[in-house]
Amino acid sequence: MSSDQHFGLTGLATMGANLARNVAHHDIPVVVHNRTTSRTERFLDEHGSEGPITGQESVEQWVGALARPRVLMSMVQAGPATDAVINEIAPRLDRGDVLIDGGNANFRDTQRRHAKLAEQGIHFLGVGVSGGEEGALNGPSIMPGGDREPYDESVKEIFEAIAANVDGTPCCTYVGPDGAGHYVKMVHNGIEYADMQLIAETYDLLRHGVGLEVPEIAERFESWNGSELESFLIEITARVLAKTDEATGKPLVDVILDAAEQKGTGRWTAENALELGVPLTGITEAVFARTLSALKSEREHAAGLLAGPSGNRPHDESLTGDLEHALYASKIVSYAQGFAQMAAAARDEKWDIDLGSMATIWRGGCIIRARFLDRIREAYETEPTLPNLMLADFFAKALEQAQDPWRRVVARAAELGVPTPAFSSSLAYYDGYRRARGPASLIQGLRDLFGAHTYKRVDRDGTFHVMWGENGREIEA
Ligand code: NBP
Numbered sequence: 001m002s003s004d005q006h007f008g009l010t011g012l013a014t015m016g017a018n019l020a021r022n023v024a025h026h027d028i029p030v031v032v033h034n035r036t037t038s039r040t041e042r043f044l045d046e047h048g049s050e051g052p053i054t055g056q057e058s059v060e061q062w063v064g065a066l067a068r069p070r071v072l073m074s075m076v077q078a079g080p081a082t083d084a085v086i087n088e089i090a091p092r093l094d095r096g097d098v099l100i101d102g103g104n105a106n107f108r109d110t111q112r113r114h115a116k117l118a119e120q121g122i123h124f125l126g127v128g129v130s131g132g133e134e135g136a137l138n139g140p141s142i143m144p145g146g147d148r149e150p151y152d153e154s155v156k157e158i159f160e161a162i163a164a165n166v167d168g169t170p171c172c173t174y175v176g177p178d179g180a181g182h183y184v185k186m187v188h189n190g191i192e193y194a195d196m197q198l199i200a201e202t203y204d205l206l207r208h209g210v211g212l213e214v215p216e217i218a219e220r221f222e223s224w225n226g227s228e229l230e231s232f233l234i235e236i237t238a239r240v241l242a243k244t245d246e247a248t249g250k251p252l253v254d255v256i257l258d259a260a261e262q263k264g265t266g267r268w269t270a271e272n273a274l275e276l277g278v279p280l281t282g283i284t285e286a287v288f289a290r291t292l293s294a295l296k297s298e299r300e301h302a303a304g305l306l307a308g309p310s311g312n313r314p315h316d317e318s319l320t321g322d323l324e325h326a327l328y329a330s331k332i333v334s335y336a337q338g339f340a341q342m343a344a345a346a347r348d349e350k351w352d353i354d355l356g357s358m359a360t361i362w363r364g365g366c367i368i369r370a371r372f373l374d375r376i377r378e379a380y381e382t383e384p385t386l387p388n389l390m391l392a393d394f395f396a397k398a399l400e401q402a403q404d405p406w407r408r409v410v411a412r413a414a415e416l417g418v419p420t421p422a423f424s425s426s427l428a429y430y431d432g433y434r435r436a437r438g439p440a441s442l443i444q445g446l447r448d449l450f451g452a453h454t455y456k457r458v459d460r461d462g463t464f465h466v467m468w469g470e471n472g473r474e475i476e477a
Pocket of ligand 1: 010011012013014015016034035036039075076077078080081082084085102103104105129130131132133
């Protein structure tokens with residue numbers, strides 16, 4: 001980037017405003033714009049003196065204020081809003097300009113936009129940005145995808161300057177062509193869904209299985225944050241649980257409506273897993289758990305009608321220690337599944353994603369930052385083509401050590417009638433993955449009987465079918 005270059009940013013809501021400030025704090029001149037001008041004016045009033053920041057009222061003025069080749073970033077709502085912004089900006093750009101979408105776009109949209117803008121000679125980068133408000137301001141994790149050369153020439157220096165930094169390494173690395181950056185961000189968000197679901201299940205069991213009060217559960221999470229579980233989400237779980245509602249004096253968690261919302265990235269991850277044929281049970285269960293939570297009035301109705309476990313179930317303090325292991329093991333599984341999905345997508349889309357680097361750039365700035373990402377990075381450094389993270393020495397041993405308490409937690413939860421879809425499905429995945437021979441042979445037999453779908457044999461090549469309705473003899477199909 002030349003010294004007279006400016007960085008353009010449109011979309012001054014939470015993320016855009018904080019990113020613009022972050023860029024300016026690094027002495028990189030930023031020209032900002034927002035559809036609603038009053039937002040731009042308020043931003044300039046409040047933050048205009050924090051660094052080299054100027055604002056423009058119209059898109060035309062904004063594009064005109066930037067030196068060529070222009071570097072412009074859109075930080076607006078994903079979906080139609082992003083298309084509207086691109087459609088307004090693109091006709092005003094010149095060949096060689098670089099347009100960046102930093103929103104949570106669906107990677108298929110990014111591929112479409114990339115192809116369309118390429119016809120005009122515009123380099124389009126689809127960039128995942130994670131870290132929320134605080135990360136955007138002080139250093140997010142950044143996942144850039146798109147054309148490599150313009151990224152290296154015009155964008156890399158800025159992004160590496162504003163990104164979080166762990167041990168001298170920026171939490172930003174080029175991911176791959178067209179939609180790769182947004183793809184990886186999507187999976188990151190999917191893992192975030194699974195992490196939060198596992199934490200919620202742990203809280204539920206500590207409360208209704210062990211019988212702890214909310215402040216005691218907060219203390220438990222705080223202490224776990226000093227273990228292998230150390231992560232941003234565990235840290236903020238302790239903070240949310242420790243918060244008392246000022247109006248009622250109750251724990252805040254008791255007055256928040258128990259219906260989780262979602263914006264779509266978790267669902268996209270699950271949908272894509274189905275398309276690719278990747279078993280992504282943890283993240284998918286987390287999406288379904290949110291959907292079930294949203295059926296609040298149906299659940300309230302069912303609570304008075306459907307029976308739970310019979311008999312008296314006393315609280316069980318031994319669950320507390322077991323839960324720490326179950327949480328850790330299930331978390332390993334959800335990351336293993338997420339990384340397996342990224343590997344499958346990279347093969348399918350020919351993206352050549354370096355999985356170890358993804359673990360590296362998620363170590364800081366982002367919502368799923370966690371101590372054990374260093375272990376994931378090491379696992380891929382040792383074996384870049386590792387078929388599944390669970391097979392790496394460190395994780396195989398961790399799962400072995402955790403498996404007994406993990407099984408006790410799932411069994412106890414079932415006895416207590418406390419739903420643990422993420423714990424249970426992660427354990428089922430672990431048990432399914434480690435079995436050399438499973439019961440799918442029976443499914444194939446059934447399919448052959450009712451639909452003549454044929455089957456393969458373990459002892460010789462070929463495709464076979466039994467003449468079920470005739471003489472019952474096996475034939476080669
Ligand atoms: P929002 O997602 O709430 O979007 C608000 C911005 O979009 C405003 O600047 C608004 O302009 C603009 N906008 C809309 Br809405 N429709 C527009 C249109 N048709 N034309 C032009 N501008 C339009 O903001 P955010 O929460 O800061 O998130 C920005 C992006 O970053 C999103 O894609 C989001 O998914 C992603 N993201 C968010 C987070 C987070 O923690 N919030 C984290 C990571 C990524 P206006 O002021 O004129 O209404």
